[in-house]
Amino acid sequence: MSDKQYTAALDLLRRLDPDQTRANVANLISLEPELAEDLLAAVDTPLTVQKDPHASHREFLCCDYNRDIDSYRSPWSNEYVPELTEEDAQESPFPSDPLRQLEVLCNDSFDVYRDLYYEGGISSVYLWDLEDSTDGDFAGVVLFKKTNVGGEWDSIHVVEVTAADESRAVYNYKVTTTVILQLRSEKQNGLALSGNLTRQLERDAPVAHAAGDSIDAVHVSHVANLGQLVEDVESQTRNLLDTVYFEKTKDVLQQVRLANAHTAETQLNKKQHQDVIRGLQNL
Structure with a gap:
């Protein structure tokens, strides 16, 4: 992975719909898998929710900080969900x-x-x-x-x-x-x-x-x-x-409303003027 690719990916994400950040990151990773680790660490995406089967299915939040491979460590049981293999679990990060x-x-x-x-x-x-x-x-x-x-x-x-x-x-x-x-x-x-x-x-x-x-x-x-x-x-x-x-945001919306109202008023005045001219022509 080059710095140019990484910078370009971040620059692109800044210009895309923030409501679709997670999908956009996934698409970029599918195009360039080597960007995965750096993008997941640098780009904040909305948190996802998992249920811990080892703690009465209590919900916990998932992000890159509690992820290992495709599993997430639960704060309630200190277990990874979905469960990792024994070999992977031995190498997975746990707090002291x-x-x-x-x-x-x-x-x-x-x-x-x-x-x-x-x-x-x-x-x-x-x-x-x-x-x-x-x-x-x-x-x-x-x-x-x-x-x-x-x-x-x-x-x-x-x-x-x-x-x-x-x-x-x-x-x-x-x-x-x-x-x-x-x-x-x-x-x-x-x-x-x-x-x-x-x-x-x-x-x-x-x-x-x-x-x-x-x-x-x-x-x-x-x-x-x-x-x-x-x-x-x-x-x-x-x-x-x-x-x-x-x-x-309120100021911007107010300006848009005023502009739309002014446009509507202008169109109404133009129509009334045309009606008057048309009426005079029919005399």
């Missing part, structure tokens, strides 16, 4: 035992957050150990999806957590948030809006007993810090969508 404990706590906590803020939908959290990093550093992704008859909201929060000093009393938290929004009118041939917005946020926060022997206290601190970070960046993103993008 301490990180898996934190992942379980994160999923339980963000499930409460989802219920309070989204009043429905699905949430999933996946964590993984960072390569060539000191003990305690990790990365992960927090996912939310809400669907109704009026559209879909997908938010993807990719986080990286590293110690800010040797004492490990303070950690640095970085988050890159992407919101994929699709709005549809219920009326036939109604208006449809699709797009995505990406923002980043970074801050340092203390971690309780980071140098002590209480791993539970460390996990609780991480969950609280991540929760505050996600809450803040989602609030900023929602405000930005509401005050900038939605307001701009």
Whole structure:
């Protein structure tokens, strides 16, 4: 794969209907399979949903961060769905035992957050150990999806957590948030809006007993810090969508309505003028 092909593929995706991003990515991969890994990692597509047969068919969200081959790891059972072969499962990525404990706590906590803020939908959290990093550093992704008859909201929060000093009393938290929004009118041939917005946020926060022997206290601190970070960046993103993008869309629609009204009025005046001329000619 050449950089030219990769750049051209990304450039093409920016110009195509964002509502069809998943299909467009699949088509590009079928044309050039070598682009698959890079495109799937670089292009954010709406989250898909699977059911975990190992956890009472509970739903979980799927993205490139919990995918291996054609299967997705469930945060509830830590198993891949569909099930991998024994050989593939041995080579598949899993979080370390301490990180898996934190992942379980994160999923339980963000499930409460989802219920309070989204009043429905699905949430999933996946964590993984960072390569060539000191003990305690990790990365992960927090996912939310809400669907109704009026559209879909997908938010993807990719986080990286590293110690800010040797004492490990303070950690640095970085988050890159992407919101994929699709709005549809219920009326036939109604208006449809699709797009995505990406923002980043970074801050340092203390971690309780980071140098002590209480791993539970460390996990609780991480969950609280991540929760505050996600809450803040989602609030900023929602405000930005509401005050900038939605307001701009309203202005554009208003201008279109005024232009259409002016055109209709002009046509009416022209018809009335023609009627007057025709009437005078008949005198």
